[in-house]
Amino acid sequence: METVTVELSERSYPIAIGAGVLDGLGERVRALRCGRRAAVVTNPAVASLYGASVVDSLESASFEPTLIEIPDGEEHKNLAWFGFLHDHMLQAGLDRESPVIALGGGVVGDLAGFSAATLLRGVPFVQVPTTLLAQVDSSVGGKTGVNHANGKNLIGTFYQPHLVWIDVHTLRSLPERQVRAGMAEVIKYAVILSPGLFERLEEGIECVMRLDDDVLVDVVRLCCELKAKVVSEDEREAGLRSILNFGHTVGHAVEVLTDYREYLHGEAIAIGMVFASRLSAAKGHCAGKTAARITALIRRAGLPTEIPDGLDGEVLAAAIKADKKVSSGKIKFVAVAEIGRTRFDHLTCEEIVADAGY
């Protein structure tokens, strides 16, 4: 297995990445020296695929796990399901030393993480991401939370996991649409931090999407390394870390305006990245050719690139304004300078929309 460490002094933790390693989870969690009782939070689809093997692995390591299922979908990432998880965790008799294990994608990870962060003011937390998006992005870095009617992830906390356990084999059961959505975040890392990864994707993004073990372990590790470095330098998004929001300002707005139902998160981010790249070119931060390369790669991944029809500029600006990244009326917009390098531009929501030609 490959291991990447997120360096955060006493909150440092390992990300372990391998192929066909789900069975080893229990033993590794045991090494965290937690209590006996454990909760595995997952959704029905993931439970039917991997629930039994995760529970078996935990039981073999002498845990007493309780499987708790929540429905899939961003629309369930809310306070009601947050309360549901607390109810079931307390009912299962979890105490301060009991690990909570998130088995699934971003919704499961964010909700289980927020619950683990707040149950008894914080219990051990383990991420076992089973989607590409969660493996390369949302399971690492400690962002947890729920959505609010006013916007995405508006309620939550920073809470670092104690371990991230990634089995790339779980991606084989993923619908192709989900793999594509995950590629959006892989492309994001390439655009903001790694010209090398960008060129590699330009050469053969199809290879990654074929899900060969070796290629996947390599790409997931690379993305985790990039993210780990950013998070180590700026855990709570006081500065640098906000580059990871590239494409997210408009992406979140698109998700909110379509009630989290029309687009997967990665698809909305793809639209947001194309928007951000074009805006970067329009504002003179990067060459038009750079924006065109980014757009072409996103299109090749089979991802959407355009704001949906019928979404007018004013509505979009209002949705952006509700985003938590607004400070004193302005957004710290992540612009592309060149492939692998970004620049911040402080813009009002109206400027963002108008300057992009909406």
Next chain:
Amino acid sequence: METVTVELSERSYPIAIGAGVLDGLGERVRALRCGRRAAVVTNPAVASLYGASVVDSLESASFEPTLIEIPDGEEHKNLAWFGFLHDHMLQAGLDRESPVIALGGGVVGDLAGFSAATLLRGVPFVQVPTTLLAQVDSSVGGKTGVNHANGKNLIGTFYQPHLVWIDVHTLRSLPERQVRAGMAEVIKYAVILSPGLFERLEEGIECVMRLDDDVLVDVVRLCCELKAKVVSEDEREAGLRSILNFGHTVGHAVEVLTDYREYLHGEAIAIGMVFASRLSAAKGHCAGKTAARITALIRRAGLPTEIPDGLDGEVLAAAIKADKKVSSGKIKFVAVAEIGRTRFDHLTCEEIVADAGY
């Protein structure tokens, strides 16, 4: 004004204590370099007494404050009101730099603090405690959260305020019962950490309860110093800090079993401290005389000392078991060794109840 600092490296913050200083709040919050918009969370009774002067003070310092009222009482410290606060804060247009100010007692402080901790993953937070209990205890140390049907404060997080602003004049409007309840926590500090304070209370607890400015500022400062020192050494209750839970294991159970309606928090803690002192003597951790001195002082403060009639041992043990302080089936029980010194005893819930003679 007197100032006590809670030393927590980059999360250090001042506790400012004075008499008649509420008007100075706005200017001091301005010095935190927050954004313009602000939320003041309070309850109707406190709002009618101090809401206007706090809002005026903030407006004079060019803030745009929104007053948000929540009903008083532990039974409202729940996820529903937590969501209510988020709704109103987002509606008021708060962003990441907007301060949330808790103006009230422990319920307001815990709920507003949990909301500030989780709004946009954390906004600046200021405690302006107006009860004795909140001034000497709950406003300092960063514990925030809500109750759960299974027990007190089971859901929450550690989130340090950026400033604690204490005006002892606000205690003059407090019903005498509330002052007594606050004295329970003052007595707690004396028992666990300060023989000097204990003797002073034995000499004239009535002087403190008369609420003279000088005496109050002095006693509140002393309690804050004691708490600040403990919190600085152990922010997240990994060890030492749990001595502050003296009397709380049984106190919380009594609150839960009476639906948070019969006793004020301090009254339940008074019962819990008497229980803990007697158990300490029964287990040989302290002399019987020590337990008797503690009980006598608590009685002199006009506080209850006995578990309510009709509460049987089995029910009590079950309620204790649901407390978040249980780890692997045992409670780290805070026993008295002598006035000013404690000792931990790891006991099962059944032992706690049986050995105390229930």
